[in-house]
Amino acid sequence: KTGKLVVIVGPMYSGKTSELIQFVEIYSLGKKKFKAFKPVIDDRYDDTHIVSHTNTKVKAFPITNPEEIKNKISGDESAVFIDEIQFFSENLAEVIQELIFNGIDVYCSGLDLTYKNNPFKTTSLIMSYADEVIKKKAVCHECGEYAGTISYKIVENGGEIDVGGFDKYIAVCRNCYVKLKGGN
Ligand code: ADP
Ligand code: TMP
Ligand code: MG
Ligand code: ZN
Numbered sequence: 001k002t003g004k005l006v007v008i009v010g011p012m013y014s015g016k017t018s019e020l021i022q023f024v025e026i027y028s029l030g031k032k033k034f035k036a037f038k039p040v041i042d043d044r045y046d047d048t049h050i051v052s053h054t055n056t057k058v059k060a061f062p063i064t065n066p067e068e069i070k071n072k073i074s075g076d077e078s079a080v081f082i083d084e085i086q087f088f089s090e091n092l093a094e095v096i097q098e099l100i101f102n103g104i105d106v107y108c109s110g111l112d113l114t115y116k117n118n119p120f121k122t123t124s125l126i127m128s129y130a131d132e133v134i135k136k137k138a139v140c141h142e143c144g145e146y147a148g149t150i151s152y153k154i155v156e157n158g159g160e161i162d163v164g165g166f167d168k169y170i171a172v173c174r175n176c177y178v179k180l181k182g183g184n
Pocket of ligand 1: 010011015017018019052137139140141148171
């Protein structure tokens, strides 16, 4: 039997990592084998754990290249979990395809859009292969509505790849995004 692919997307602070960790718990409680991965570049809270903004965490292998996932897999895993997929090369999509065709369930999460409102290519690609896409929302930092779909950068430096948290980004709804942009 082939595995399934579940992708969790949305802006920053929308609960992507928390939801990923909840899926980990389901496999963990079921005594199923699994492995978790995260990009080395994401060193915000911890190198060797996937950590949410509310400090829930799961042990994970920090990797640079998607191919490293294949090397770490022994074949008896029921599931593989990957956070911050937007930071990986597009080749991650092929590696994930290989896993699901080999009967392993894959759960991954990441940003769908950069703070410039451009799609993250790797996330878009993986969403096309997904059995289920879970789109999360954040509370808009400006108007307080539960409609935040875009991350907005409050400091002007760095490019579209720039690791950070509350020091650099807020989540906003589309209307507030337009207002903030206009005010620049
Ligand atoms: P993500 O991985 O999408 O950035 P996390 O799962 O790490 O999200 O964190 C989600 C948590 O962040 C929420 O449960 C909430 O406690 C907190 N949080 C902080 N700011 C916001 C916001 N603007 N909207 C929603 N949750 C927020
Ligand atoms: P989060 O979705 O778990 O909050 O983490 C998103 C990470 O991505 C965080 O380190 C900031 C980074 N990031 C970028 O590199 N570019 C962007 O355009 C945005 C919005 C976030
Ligand atoms: Mg996260
Ligand atoms: Zn708003």
